[in-house]
Amino acid sequence: MNFSFEVSKTDPTGARRGLLNTPHGAIETPVFMPVGTAATVKALTQEALEELGAGIILANTYHLYLRPGHELVRKLGGLHQFMSWPRAILTDSGGYQVFSLSELRKITDEGVRFRSHLDGSEHLLTPEKAVEIQLALGSDIAMVLDECIETPAPRDKAEAAVNRTAAWAKRARVYFQECAQRNGDLSQWQFGIVQGATFADLRHESAHQLLELDFPGYAVGGLAVGEPHEVTCEMAGEVTAILPQDRPRYLMGVGRPEQLADYVALGIDMMDCVLPTRAARHACLYTSEGRVLIKNARYASDQRPIDPHCACSVCRRYTRAYLRHLFAAGEITAAILATHHNVHFYLDIMRQIREAIGFGILSKFSSEMHARYAAGPA
RNA sequence: GGACGGGUGGGUGAGUGGCUAAAACCAGCAGACUGUAAAUCUGCCGCUCCUUGCGGGCUACGAAGGUUCGAAUCCUUCCCCGUCCA
Numbered sequence: 312m313n314f315s316f317e318v319s320k321t322d323p324t325g326a327r328r329g330l331l332n333t334p335h336g337a338i339e340t341p342v343f344m345p346v347g348t349a350a351t352v353k354a355l356t357q358e359a360l361e362e363l364g365a366g367i368i369l370a371n372t373y374h375l376y377l378r379p380g381h382e383l384v385r386k387l388g389g390l391h392q393f394m395s396w397p398r399a400i401l402t403d404s405g406g407y408q409v410f411s412l413s414e415l416r417k418i419t420d421e422g423v424r425f426r427s428h429l430d431g432s433e434h435l436l437t438p439e440k441a442v443e444i445q446l447a448l449g450s451d452i453a454m455v456l457d458e459c460i461e462t463p464a465p466r467d468k469a470e471a472a473v474n475r476t477a478a479w480a481k482r483a484r485v486y487f488q489e490c491a492q493r494n495g496d497l498s499q500w501q502f503g504i505v506q507g508a509t510f511a512d513l514r515h516e517s518a519h520q521l522l523e524l525d526f527p528g529y530a531v532g533g534l535a536v537g538e539p540h541e542v543t544c545e546m547a548g549e550v551t552a553i554l555p556q557d558r559p560r561y562l563m564g565v566g567r568p569e570q571l572a573d574y575v576a577l578g579i580d581m582m583d584c585v586l587p588t589r590a591a592r593h594a595c596l597y598t599s600e601g602r603v604l605i606k607n608a609r610y611a612s613d614q615r616p617i618d619p620h621c622a623c624s625v626c627r628r629y630t631r632a633y634l635r636h637l638f639a640a641g642e643i644t645a646a647i648l649a650t651h652h653n654v655h656f657y658l659d660i661m662r663q664i665r666e667a668i669g670f671g672i673l674s675k676f677s678s679e680m681h682a683r684y685a686a687g688p689a
Numbered sequence: 690g691g692a693c694g695g696g697u698g699g700g701u702g703a704g705u706g707g708c709u710a711a712a713a714c715c716a717g718c719a720g721a722c723u724g725u726a727a728a729u730c731u732g733c734c735g736c737u738c739c740u741u742g743c744g745g746g747c748u749a750c751g752a753a754g755g756u757u758c759g760a761a762u763c764c765u766u767c768c769c770c771g772u773c774c775a
Contacts, residue, residue, distance in 0.1 A: 401724095407724045411726080412726070530724080565723055586722070590722060608717090
């Protein structure tokens with residue numbers, strides 16, 4: 312087996328430092344995974360991602376199924392080869408699109424019927440189909456199809472989503488293992504996803520349902536979709552307390568820079584979020600001193616780098632005034648430079664977090680981050 | 690010299706008697722963004738006053754006069770700009 316996960320160190324908070332081995336490289340955890348939905352982290356080349364030190368990125372089942380199509384990707388040698396990315400890839404199942412494209416889909420026990428946002432065509436995504444697509448893509452880690460709902464949500468809706476997610480997880484697990492037996496060794500790990508909205512007992516129930524299926528890793532889903540940060544933490548904590556120590560825990564879709572350490576402190580090993588890349592394209596830059604909304608007039612003649620304490624190639628070379636100009640002019644380079652910086656910033660936070668765990672001082676790091684972000688930019 | 694067409698808020702440009710401080714877009718200013726339908730979306734965008742309200746006052750559709758209860762809109766003169774003719 313090409314996969315393994317080892318926890319090497321823990322922090323008094325409960326944070327863990329570890330190593331996730333995949334067929335496409337070893338990844339130090341806790342890790343932040345930049346999001347590359349359509350087989351590209353928007354505005355970054357794979358060369359840039361390698362330079363930034365990204366060890367694993369996300370891609371999306373639903374989007375790649377619609378375009379260019381998973382069979383084409385399979386034919387072209389799989390997603391790694393297709394996009395020329397030698398490191399690890401985790402594919403999300405399309406479960407998030409159940410939430411984000413709620414007006415274009417209908418859920419049944421069988422699966423999710425989507426009307427394509429691209430051309431209006433109808434597609435049925437079942438738990439089995441999601442497995443099949445991700446096997447064709449050849450990602451290192453595949454997520455099961457789940458039902459992600461908004462928070463706050465009424466209890467009966469949350470309960471229904473938990474049960475459907477469990478039923479789908481079971482089908483996905485069975486189908487995945489059938490494929491594994493048929494094809495011999497599959498170089499892919501499959502993760503289950505815990506749901507339960509903001510109800511602690513539902514979160515427990517969901518976690519226990521998934522544990523029966525013996526996944527090599529577990530995700531906490533359906534959080535940071537409307538509830539306050541404290542509730543996100545509370546729910547994540549309820550789940551990590553139950554999950555096995557020896558398997559990676561992935562908190563899906565988080566978070567803000569100052570929140571990352573909080574999640575890690577709850578025993579989370581993996582996170583992903585569109586925030587650094589999307590905010591970058593929208594002229595929001597993250598720095599060690601807080602957010603910089605670079606389009607603001609106050610930066611028009613600011614000769615400083617985006618972040619004076621940042622070592623990224625953008626901060627070493629370009630000024631705030633120049634970045635602001637590029638955004639004002641609508642130049643593509645604005646998105647490229649801003650994304651580069653923000654991804655560097657996120658990955659650097661994770662380096663600092665891993666280091667802090669090593670020294671057993673994560674909570675200090677966490678409160679410093681919150682203080683800086685509360686203060687705002689200089 | 691003549692014939693048309695036109696001059697509207699920072700820009701482009703709708704509006705041809707009241708619902709118009711004046712559409713829409715751009716620019717400008719500010720904000721949002723958490724497993725990406727997002728290089729997207731939202732708010733403000735004449736000046737001013739306050740008891741901040743679908744509030745009051747003032748100024749404004751080339752200029753000046755006029756008609757009208759009421760004018761960016763109708764009339765007169767003038768000034769500009771464009772196209773064509775001589």
